[in-house]
Amino acid sequence: MGKNLVGNHIRKLRFNHNEMTQQQLADKVGVTRQTIVALEKGNYSPSLELAFRIAHAFGLPLEEVFFYGDDTSH
Amino acid sequence: MGKNLVGNHIRKLRFNHNEMTQQQLADKVGVTRQTIVALEKGNYSPSLELAFRIAHAFGLPLEEVFFYGDDTSH
C-alpha cells in the first residue's frame, strides 16, 4: 500500500552517533515521539521540512540520514 | 500561514539546466502540473519522496535543489 521508497538511518544514528532517545529527538525537531517511531519503522516518509530538521539534529547532510530506494552506500 | 521554511531552485533549474516545461517535469516525476506550480511558488514543501524524485530528474543531489531556511549558497 503505497510502498515507502524512502529509507533512513535514524535509529542507527540515535544509538551510534548521539545516544539519543526517541523522545529527545522528537523534542529537538519539534514532533511527537510517535512520529519518530513511525519513521524508524518506515511506516511513512517525513515531510522534506522535517527531514531537514532531523538531519540538522544529527549534524549531518540530509542524504546521509535519508536515502531513496535501496540502501546501497551504507 | 505556517511559513514555509524550505526553498528550492526548481524554476531556475528548469530553464538554465534542462529547458523543461512544468508539464514535462511533472510527468517525469509523476505528479500534476499544479503541484510543480505550487512548489515553484513556495506554497508548500514537497514530501521527501517527491523531493528525491525531482532532484533525480535534474541529475542533482537533493540539497542542490532544495534548501532549508535562507538560500545562502546560491
Place this chain on the structure above:
DNA sequence: AATATATGTAAAGTAAACTTGACACTGAGT
C-alpha cells in the same frame, strides 16, 4: 483571426503526514 503552448489561479476532494491520548511490554534499579 484562429489555434496551440506555457503559465497562473482557484475550489473541492482524496491521501498521507502528524497529533493526541491511551495502554502494553521489556529491562534496569531500588
Place this chain on the structure above:
DNA sequence: ACTCAGTGTCAAGTTTACTTTACATATATT
C-alpha cells in the same frame, strides 16, 4: 515486588500535500 525509562502500538482527529477540473492570460504560429 514495585517503579521507571524507553519503546511499540492502536484508534480517532487535524493539517498539509497532492489531485481533479476548470477557467484565464500571454506569447507565438499559421
